[in-house]
Amino acid sequence: MSRADLIERVGKLKPAERAGSTAQHRALLLLWTLGQATQGQSRLQPWQVIEPQLTELIKHFSDPADPQQVAAATFLALSQDRLWEVSGPAARPLVESLNATNPLAGMAEDDHLLLLNERGLAAELAALLILRFFNPLPETLLSATGLDQLMAGRVTAWLRPSVGDQFENRKAIASWFGGQDVAGIVQLRDGVLSCFSKDDGPYRDGRIEGTNWISYIGNGRDGDQKLTLGNKLLSTYQKSQRAFRFWHKPVNGPFNFESWAVVVQQRLQWGHDQNGNRRKEYVWVLAPVPSPLRDHWPPELIEILESERGVVHDDADFVPLDLMDQQLTEAQKYRSLCSAARRTAERREGQGSSTLTTVERQLRSAAARQAVILRSQGACENPDCRGHWSERTATGAPILEVDHVNGLARTGQDEPEFMIALCPNCHALKTRGANQHALTQTLRTRAKELHAAFVAQDATFS
Numbered sequence: 001m002s003r004a005d006l007i008e009r010v011g012k013l014k015p016a017e018r019a020g021s022t023a024q025h026r027a028l029l030l031l032w033t034l035g036q037a038t039q040g041q042s043r044l045q046p047w048q049v050i051e052p053q054l055t056e057l058i059k060h061f062s063d064p065a066d067p068q069q070v071a072a073a074t075f076l077a078l079s080q081d082r083l084w085e086v087s088g089p090a091a092r093p094l095v096e097s098l099n100a101t102n103p104l105a106g107m108a109e110d111d112h113l114l115l116l117n118e119r120g121l122a123a124e125l126a127a128l129l130i131l132r133f134f135n136p137l138p139e140t141l142l143s144a145t146g147l148d149q150l151m152a153g154r155v156t157a158w159l160r161p162s163v164g165d166q167f168e169n170r171k172a173i174a175s176w177f178g179g180q181d182v183a184g185i186v187q188l189r190d191g192v193l194s195c196f197s198k199d200d201g202p203y204r205d206g207r208i209e210g211t212n213w214i215s216y217i218g219n220g221r222d223g224d225q226k227l228t229l230g231n232k233l234l235s236t237y238q239k240s241q242r243a244f245r246f247w248h249k250p251v252n253g254p255f256n257f258e259s260w261a262v263v264v265q266q267r268l269q270w271g272h273d274q275n276g277n278r279r280k281e282y283v284w285v286l287a288p289v290p291s292p293l294r295d296h297w298p299p300e301l302i303e304i305l306e307s308e309r310g311v312v313h314d315d316a317d318f319v320p321l322d323l324m325d326q327q328l329t330e331a332q333k334y335r336s337l338c339s340a341a342r343r344t345a346e347r348r349e350g351q352g353s354s355t356l357t358t359v360e361r362q363l364r365s366a367a368a369r370q371a372v373i374l375r376s377q378g379a380c381e382n383p384d385c386r387g388h389w390s391e392r393t394a395t396g397a398p399i400l401e402v403d404h405v406n407g408l409a410r411t412g413q414d415e416p417e418f419m420i421a422l423c424p425n426c427h428a429l430k431t432r433g434a435n436q437h438a439l440t441q442t443l444r445t446r447a448k449e450l451h452a453a454f455v456a457q458d459a460t461f462s
Helices: 003-011 025-038 047-061 067-081 094-101 109-117 119-133 170-177 229-240 299-308 330-347 354-362 366-376 424-432 436-455
Strands: 016-018 021-023 104-106 185-187 193-198 214-217 244-249 255-272 278-289 312-314 401-404 419-422
Touching: 003 109, 003 119, 025 047, 025 067, 025 109, 025 119, 047 067, 047 094, 047 104, 067 094, 109 119, 170 255, 185 229, 193 214, 193 229, 229 255, 229 278, 255 299, 255 354, 278 299, 299 354, 330 366, 330 436, 366 401, 366 419, 366 436, 401 424, 419 424, 419 436, 424 436
Parallel strands: 193 244, 255 312
Antiparallel strands: 016 021, 185 193, 214 278, 244 255, 255 278, 401 419
C-alpha cells in the first residue's frame, strides 16, 4: 500500500449516522491506533487490552448510552474501511463474543510499516482526523490518544498542502494530492474540500470591495445551477461550519493555495450561462480564516456563521427585464423591478455585523440596476451631459454606468430613486471632477425626479 492510498482511505472515512446525529467512534479508534504506532507499541493487540481504552475514549468524547457495546461495534466496523484488521470473526452479542475469543486487531502490516518509516505521515493523518471529526479540538483529546507530544500546538502545521503552496496547473495539484482536475469545487484525496478560482476563468469570482471576503460563483455552466455536486458540498460545509481550501490563479500565474475559508452566505442570483442564456446561479460568500481549526476563528465570524446557518438569500426573486411579459408597459416593468429592489433592501436592514453590512451593500441589487437602465432609455441621466451618451458597447448595450448617488458603501441606498445612469464621462466627473459635490447634488435631485415621474406614468407606485 502506498502513502497516497492510505491518505485516501482515511479521507473516505465518514462518521456513522445515529438518529440525526453523527458518531465519530471509528475516528477515535484510528487516532488511538496512530498514537500507539508513534509510541512504538505492537501493531496487533488483543481485544481485552484495546477494549478498556477504547471504551473510555468513547465515553469521554462521545458519551453513548452503552460505551462498551459501541466500542465492540467500532472494533469490528473499522475493518470495513480497510484501515484495520481483526484476527477472527465475532458473533452476537458482540461484547460477550469478543471477550470469549479475545481476537488480535490493529492496522494492516503495510500501513503500519509506512507509519514506522514516516513519522510525519502519522501526524498528517491525525491532523486530518482532527480537522474533519473533532473541530473544535477537545482539550484532552491529544493526551487521551497518546498524540500530545507529536501534535500539541502543531495540528495545522502537519496538513498538506500548506497555505502558500503553488502549482503550475490543476493536473499538478491532482498528481500530488488527488481529486479531479477540471471542476472548480472538488475534494482532494484527503477528503477535504477545495475551491478553485481563476482570474481568466468563466465565472465572476472576486474580492468583495471593502472586505477580504470573496464572492464565488457555484458549479454549473449550462442552465440554472442546481444544489448538486460542488454546490451541494459547499452547502454541507456551510451547515457544518467546516473550513476548506481556497485556491486562486491570476492571469498567466500558477495556482496558489491562498487561504483556508468558510462559507458565510448562500445566495441565488440571476446570471447568464456559457451560451448567454438567462439562468439562476449560486453565489457563495466566502470568508478567509487564519486556520481550519474553529478555535482560531474571530468571534464575530462565528456569530455570523451561526446566524446564517441554513439560510438561502434569494436575490433572484424577481423577473428580469429581458424575461418580462412584453405586453407590460415600461412603467409597469419599472415598478416591478423597484418592488424587487425594495424587498432586497428590507432584507438587508438591521445587520448586526459591520463586515456583513459591508458585504450586503457591495452585493448590489440586480433589480435596482435594471430598473435604472430601463428608466434611462439608453441615455445619460445627467441633465448637463456633454459626453457620448449614445455610444454602445461591443454587445450593443448602452454604454452607461449605474451610480449610487450618495455612495452605496456609506448609505446602503440600493434603490432606483437613489441611483442614476451616467455615461463614462459624467460618471468620472461625479466621482473625481473639480465640481463633483455640486454635480452630486444635481444628480441626487435628478434621480428622485426621474423616479417619481416614471412610476407615475400610468399608476401609483406602491
